[in-house]
Structures are given as structure tokens and as C-alpha cells.
Amino acid sequence: MPLDPRVRAVTERIRTRSAATRSDYLAACDAAAGKGPQRGQRLSCTNLAHGFAACPSGDKQALRSGPQANIGIVSAYNDMLSAHQPLETYPALIKAAAREVGAVAQFAGGVPAMCDGVTQGQPGMELSLFSRDVIALSTAIALSHDMFDAALCLGVCDKIVPGLLIGALRFGHLPVIFVPAGPMVSGMSNDAKTEVRKRFAQGLVSRDELLEAEAKSYHSPGTCTFYGTANSNQMLMELMGLHLPGSAFVNPGTPLREALTQQAARRVAQITALGDEYTPIGRVVDERTIINGLVGLLATGGSTNHAMHLVAIARAAGVLIDWTDFSELSDVIPLLTRIYPNGKADVNHFHAAGGFGFLVRELISAGLVHDDVLTVAGQGLAHYAEEPWLGDERLGWRPAPATSGDTSVLRGVAEPFAADGGLKLLAGNLGRAVIKTSAVADAHRVVEAPARVFASQEAVIDAFKAGELNRDVIVVVRFQGPRANGMPELHHLTPSLTVLQDKGFKVALVTDGRMSGASGKVPAAIHVSPEAVAGGALARLRDGDVVRLDSNTGTLAALVDAAEWAAREPVRFDSTEGEHGMGRELFAGFRQLAAPAESGGGIFFGGQ
Structure with a gap:
């Protein structure tokens, strides 16, 4: 062909x-x-x-x-x-x-x-x-x-x-x-594992029950x-x-x-x-x-x-x-x-x-x-x-086999699960980002809601446990890029955000950090570039700003008056907490050299 x-x-x-x-x-x-x-x-x-x-x-x-x-x-x-x-x-x-x-x-x-x-x-x-x-x-x-x-x-x-x-x-x-x-x-089914994780996030099962489920999954x-x-x-x-x-x-x-x-x-x-x-x-x-x-x-x-x-x-x-x-x-x-x-x-x-x-x-x-x-x-x-x-x-x-042995798992080009691959570019006044939509239902492909802005995933989880996120919300976690803190994955947020979505709220995540390779049904605009610590627009966001994430049109934007947006002073990054401990001080030079996410996020070839 x-x-x-x-x-x-x-x-x-x-x-x-x-x-x-x-x-x-x-x-x-x-x-x-x-x-x-x-x-x-x-x-x-x-x-x-x-x-x-x-x-x-x-x-x-x-x-x-x-x-x-x-x-x-x-x-x-x-x-x-x-x-x-x-x-x-x-x-x-x-x-x-x-x-x-x-x-x-x-x-x-x-x-x-x-x-x-x-x-x-x-x-x-x-x-x-x-x-x-x-x-x-x-x-x-x-x-x-x-x-x-x-x-x-x-x-x-x-x-x-x-x-x-x-x-x-x-x-x-x-x-x-x-x-x-x-x-x-194969061990414990993924559906069963995910259900236990969500119940633990809500305080409905004990740590021992969660650990038992995880041990049956990774065994x-x-x-x-x-x-x-x-x-x-x-x-x-x-x-x-x-x-x-x-x-x-x-x-x-x-x-x-x-x-x-x-x-x-x-x-x-x-x-x-x-x-x-x-x-x-x-x-x-x-x-x-x-x-x-x-x-x-x-x-x-x-x-x-x-x-x-x-x-x-x-x-x-x-x-x-x-x-x-x-x-x-x-x-x-x-x-x-x-x-x-x-x-x-x-x-x-x-x-x-x-x-x-x-x-x-x-x-x-x-x-x-x-x-x-x-x-x-x-x-x-x-x-x-x-x-x-x-x-x-x-x-x-x-x-290899001429036909799929299970069309709920693997299909040919003539009958795909979706017409597109589901990894999209988002762009707008918040920068450029990627989103994976292959696991996101059509009803969640567009989210427009007030932002709640955080500087760490721990703060998000605390707010979730306090009931502060029980509404339509776009959770923004900034200062998570390579130059800020090495760009950790934020998969720890998945159970909490999934619980909010399952309650019927419109929920999305926007971050200059990474999500896991296992990111799923909650829409997530990730790798936002430039990152906030390097002059990115996420540093201008405030709680209550309405943000639009539209994976159909490829839009990621703060719906804020342009003049007000341009006049805002960016929030400064406080790096003191994450610079030491667990060997992080040894990687200060890496953080200074790191390329933007779209250039690979590493210390080599960033100028190409």
C-alpha cells in the first residue's frame, strides 16, 4: 500500500x-x-x-x-x-x-x-x-x-x-x-484496582485493603x-x-x-x-x-x-x-x-x-x-x-494472526475504536500543551470552569479532602516543569480528580508538569510550555479565572480580559522547599539546563 x-x-x-x-x-x-x-x-x-x-x-x-x-x-x-x-x-x-x-x-x-x-x-x-x-x-x-x-x-x-x-x-x-x-x-483486574483506589481516596477503605489490592496487581x-x-x-x-x-x-x-x-x-x-x-x-x-x-x-x-x-x-x-x-x-x-x-x-x-x-x-x-x-x-x-x-x-x-482474537482489545484499520489517535496539541494564551483524549469520554472533551490554582499536588489533595473542590473546577498545578522541580508525574492526583468527575462535576487538570503514562478519563492539559518558572503564562493565573480546555478545537485559554491579562504580575516561584532532600540538591545543575518540554525536557540538544 x-x-x-x-x-x-x-x-x-x-x-x-x-x-x-x-x-x-x-x-x-x-x-x-x-x-x-x-x-x-x-x-x-x-x-x-x-x-x-x-x-x-x-x-x-x-x-x-x-x-x-x-x-x-x-x-x-x-x-x-x-x-x-x-x-x-x-x-x-x-x-x-x-x-x-x-x-x-x-x-x-x-x-x-x-x-x-x-x-x-x-x-x-x-x-x-x-x-x-x-x-x-x-x-x-x-x-x-x-x-x-x-x-x-x-x-x-x-x-x-x-x-x-x-x-x-x-x-x-x-x-x-x-x-x-x-x-x-495478569493479576487483579484494572477495573477492580481502580475502584479500590477511588474508595481509598474517599476514606471508604483502609490502607491495608488498598495495599492488598495493589499487591494483587503488582505481584x-x-x-x-x-x-x-x-x-x-x-x-x-x-x-x-x-x-x-x-x-x-x-x-x-x-x-x-x-x-x-x-x-x-x-x-x-x-x-x-x-x-x-x-x-x-x-x-x-x-x-x-x-x-x-x-x-x-x-x-x-x-x-x-x-x-x-x-x-x-x-x-x-x-x-x-x-x-x-x-x-x-x-x-x-x-x-x-x-x-x-x-x-x-x-x-x-x-x-x-x-x-x-x-x-x-x-x-x-x-x-x-x-x-x-x-x-x-x-x-x-x-x-x-x-x-x-x-x-x-x-x-x-x-x-501473526490474520484476524483479531478479541475485537474488544485489538481491531483492524477497517473498524477502529476511534478515527484519531487521541494525542492532541492545545494552544492559547496559556501556552502550548498536550492532551491524551483516547480514554476521555466525549462529554468531557470540553471543560470551561473557574480555576483553582495550586503550587503542589499535596495542596490539591488537601483541598479535595477538605471538600473545597466539590464543584465544576479546572485544577491548575503550576511550577511543576523541568526547571522548577524536575517535572514529577502527578498521577497521585488521579483518584481524587476521578472521584470529582464521577460525582458529576466538570473537572480538568492543567499543569506544566507531567501526568502518568497511565493518565485516563479526566481531561488533562499537561507539559504546558513555557513552564511557569520560565516566564510561562500559568504564573499569571488566579483563583476564579475561567479557563477553557477544548480538546476538539485544540484550545487552552484563560478567559480573562486581554488588557488585564497583560498587566498582571506573574506569581514568583518559591523553590526553597524542593531544593534539598532525597538527593535533589545534586540535580540543581540539571534544573538550570533543562530544555522546555516540547524540546524534550532534558539537558541535551535543547538548542537544536
């Missing part, structure tokens, strides 16, 4: 916009590539001896003689995160599989991996966004020794995969495959099963051609999961510059790849966090995208899944219904993705319309 002309137009606009930065990036990749293994070209004997000193004798001899591929393993393993606990056993599997094909694998380095599920509503959440850039820096350090011909990146969750990818892209001459761990098996090794940022990351890696096909949602601890991990090692050894299939990551990730990832995000109702992460990833490869690109593509891309918080199912149900292979084939057949891209599996996206399987203990791929 020819590429949809609207998708082509956005792609060409991005290509034109990015011509200079992309050219510079590719020139840097080519300059780094050189000829042959870099350890044999640039490292001195002393350098090289240090690099293989601790290797087993066979690996040491292979690295000493030179022609074998050496694979660097960069891992986000820790055993506090359920999603990353399975990664503990991966290095041994990878090393053994690499030796089978005459290669060597070394553990190059670990990167930090924090969990937003643990830090939601806590001071540690103010380190969350910047952990992405720390992970990118850590990846760069791991690969800085010039010992490697390729890399495997082991990671799953929110900031971790974007950070690994940003770091790996700065070594664009290396082939890189991303190796996931897979979701935990074993593997990724959380709702479709938040972690699982959106896995979708992105598939559609960007950086996973082996069908890797994302195979459960941990299964023979198929182990076989895919081993095959990733074999495959990355095949695509180094030492062979005939050289596939450097800098050539895999281009403007078409970025568009494919964005299309997948929209078609699946993915995480709003990628309105920043995907921007930052693209910039690491010299590709410049913005929220206008997101919004224009959203008008074109149909919503093909209903996975919580956009439905009742979890990612295991999605996988069983036909999963990623079915989704990719539908997008290719409708001309909504670029199918002529380079991937780690070879040329063309069609490989990703296949699913992995084990036959006679051998890993193979076969066509």
Missing part, C-alpha cells in the same frame, strides 16, 4: 527541518566508524590488556587476536524493579550465545533504574525525568572504552529505554539491539501490565526496528523469552562491521523510524510521556520533531487498541488477541507507516508482522 499522503507530508516536513542536524549527526557516525574493530585500530596494547584482563581464556584469546565481534552489554538490572529483575540472568545467556557464533560479550556497564510506581507522590519523583539523562550519560560511559563492535541494551521502564537509546545513538556507528524482559502475568517479576510508559517503550522499540520481532510482550521466565534473549546476542554479532549485514543504529533511527514510532504511539493510545521522550530520542539522532507533528499525525492515525487506561484489558490480553504482529500488518496495509526502513532484523518493517515461536526447541517466526 502506498504511504498515506498526510504521513508522507509530515515526514517530508521533518526531513527538511532536520537536514542540517541530521547531516551533522551522520557525519559524526561515519567519522567514528573507521575501519574494523576500534580496539584494534586505536587502543594501545596497554589499553587493550586492561580491557580483556578479567576475561576467561577463550574470550581473552579472541579479543587478543582481533577478528571476532565483541558485544557490549549495558543493563538496567536491579531486583527492586519487577520489570528489571529478570535481567539478572541475561548476561550469562548472552555470553554463551555469543560464543556459539564465534563472538565475545562483555558486561560494559550498568545504568540506574528507578521506578515511578514507587516514587509517585514522593520527593524522589522529582529525580525521575532527569534519570533519563543520567542513564544516557551512563550508557555513554559504558560504551566509551572503544572495545565494542556492537551493543545490547537491557531495559524496560519509563525513562530507562529512552535514556539507553539516547546514549546509544551517540555511538551511532555501533549496531545496537534492545532486549526486553516482558510483562508479568511478580515482569513489567506492570497496564499500558503506561514502560509498555509504550516496548511498542516503540518494535516499531522502530530495534527489537527482534515480537519480543516486547513475551512473559519472563518462559522458554520463548530465553530463546529471544539468546538470539539477540547472535543477531547483533551478525550485523557488525565485521560481516556483510552492517546495521549501525545511527542508520536504523532516521526520520522514517521516528514517524513509525509516533504512529505506533498514536495507534495504541500510548503514554503521554513520549511527547517528551520521543522528541529527545529524535534529537539524539539529529531529527527535529515537535508537538504539531504529533497532533497532525493524530488526526490521521486510527486508534486500534483498548488497553488500560484506555480500556479494561492489559498487555497480556493484547498479546493474546494478535498483538504487535497483527498491529504492524494493519498499519503497513493501510499505508500508515514506512515499511522500507532498515531494522535490526533486516530490511523492511514486514518482519515485524511476524511472531516468534518455538518448534522442536528451535526459535522461528511465523505470520
